Amino acid sequence: MTASAQTERRPVDRIPPLRRLFPLGLQHVLAMYAGAVAVPLIVGGALIGMGELEPGDIAYLISADLLVAGIATIIQSVGFWRFGVRLPLMQGCTFAAVGPMIVIGGEYGITAIYGSVIASGLFMMLLAPFFSRLVRFFPPIVTGTVILIIGVSLMDVAAGWVGGGTGSDDFGDPLDIGFAAGTLLLIILIERFAPPAIQRVSILLGLVIGTLVAWPFGLTDWSGVADSAWFGLALPFHFGLPTFPISAIVSMCIVGLVIMTETTGDIIAVGEIVDEPVTPRRLADGLRADGLSTVIGGVFNTFPYTAFAQNVGLVSITGVRSRYVATFAGVILVVLGLVPALGAVVEGVPLAVLGGAGVALFGMVAASGIRTLSKVRFNNSNILIVAVALGVSLLPTVSPDIYAQFPTWFTIVFDSGISAGALVAVLLNLLLNSESQQRRFGGSDRDVSAHDAVRGPSAPAQADRED
Incomplete structure (x- = not known):
């Protein structure tokens, strides 16, 4: 393709040269890796305790997860027919499904988990065109609030990484926190003093340099590399043919609604960051x-998939809008899924180093939400929408057991601060920004389009950092 043809393309459709594509894609993988493997580790560990799996099956679950995450990312970023939003989004297993899957595994066995995952994926595909029409309920006051909630909610994950891993015996070790702070400072210095070509991979450089410095201190662990196979292929229905208990299917379909709500927020957020309008049709495709991807996950013995919000922050902080960066990252995930030893190398990155990068990434997501909200006319109603939605979203973060005595269907929705906050923001906007309320306050935020709400640091600055 000629240089002039590349220039005529929209930034989201441009393909960076390979020398830039590889590091840009790799830092997307590093940013999401810990979150990507967390779900198979948690669910797999619970199933081992129930006698449904053997300890050696965890490695298989991780390889299958990485393989399908890569396939899902390629489908979402490249797209075919009416599948894929064609934006720079990374896909991974959702945490919203962890609790229900453990319950299903204990009640009906592991094959029921995969049967309910497949059923929920089909449910999501059938519901997509109807759910996408809800995009009109996401004006800037809602969109900005949801993006802010996504960033703030993820800080709980970043804090766990900064401390060296939630639940570890030495959580909060000053050495871990020091390496997290050092990694964050390094990223900031690269963004301030390095040339634009280096700034684009500031997160990657922070992770690599932080890992190398942490190596002599014993914070890295590559012991799993020697024990890992150099090739492994996930096979369909590895643990047996799926079963389909009705109650398990209903539970996972509720999870599917939560996934669609979270994905809607992520798609709108990344669409605004890369300056691409998200129409109902495009949202439906995503x-x-x-x-x-969730159906494929069920077939290959892994779990439901959704867009990863931490990578939305990476798109914002790097200013690189090409969807093919995500595509290349998907290819890397596929390779990691087929070569478990490489996955073990990536797994050696210290959590504290990853936490330093996570503070910047998740903070950028929250800042993008604030930028969107800056376009909103803040009357008392809109202030209340942001305040209540943000407050509700933080309840399960600051008090994880707050909904422990509620039924499963309730906790599936409200234990996820993102889905709870999004639901509250939409409902309050409908209630407080009705036509009568708009007349009372002389208009609403609806005169500000979601398309104009976020354009990155500035149009010229964003363009300078494009490939």
């Missing part, structure tokens, strides 16, 4: 891709 939600449909989530459903297809």
Whole structure:
């Protein structure tokens, strides 16, 4: 393709040269890796305790997860027919499904988990065109609030990484926190003093340099590399043919609604960051891709898939809008899924170093939400929408057991601060920004389009950092 043809393309459709594509894609993988493998580790560990799996099956679950995450990312970013939003989004297993899957595994066995995952994926594909029409309920006051909630909610994950891993015996070790702070400072210095070409991979450089410095201190662990196979292929229905208990299917379909709500927020957020309008049709294509990826996950013995919000922050902080960066990252995930030893190398990155990068990434997501909200006319109603939605979203973060005595269907929705906050923001906007309320306050935020709400640091600055 000629240089002039590349220039005529929209930034989201441009393909960076390979010398830039590899490091840009790799830092997306590093930013999401810990979150990507967390779900198979948690669910797999619970199933081992129930006698449904053997300890050696965890490695298989991780390889299958990385393989399908890569396939799901490629489907979402490249797209085919009516599948894929064609934006720079990374896909991974959702945490919203962890609790229900453990309950299903204990009640009906592991094959029921995969049967309910497949059923929920089909449900999501069928519902996508109807759910996408809800995009009109996401004006800037809602969109900005949801993006802010996504960033703030993820800080709980970043804090766990900064401390060296939630639940570890030496959590909060000053050495871990020091390396997290050092990694964050390094990223900031690169962003301030390095040339634009280096700034684009500031997160990657922070992670690599932080890992190398942490090595002599014993914070890295590559012991699993020697024990890992150099090739492994996930096979369909490895643990047996799926079963389909009705109650398990209903439970996972509720999870599917939560996934679609979270993905809607992520798609709108990244669409605004890369200056691409998200139409109902485009949103439906993205939600449909989530459903297809979830079906593939059930077939290959892994779990439901959704867009990863931490990578939305990476798109914002690097200013690189090409969807093919995510595509290349998907290819890397596929390779990691097929070569478990490489996955073990990536796994050696210290959590504290990853936490330093996570503070910057998740903070950028929250800042993008604030930028969107800066376009909103803040009357008392809109202030109340942001305040209540943000407050509700933080309840399960600051008090994880607050909904422990509620039924499962309730906790599936409200234990996720993102889905709870999004639901509250939409409902309060409908209640407080009705036509009568708009007349009372002389208009609403609806005169500000979601398309104009976020354009990055500035249009010229964003363009300077494009490939």
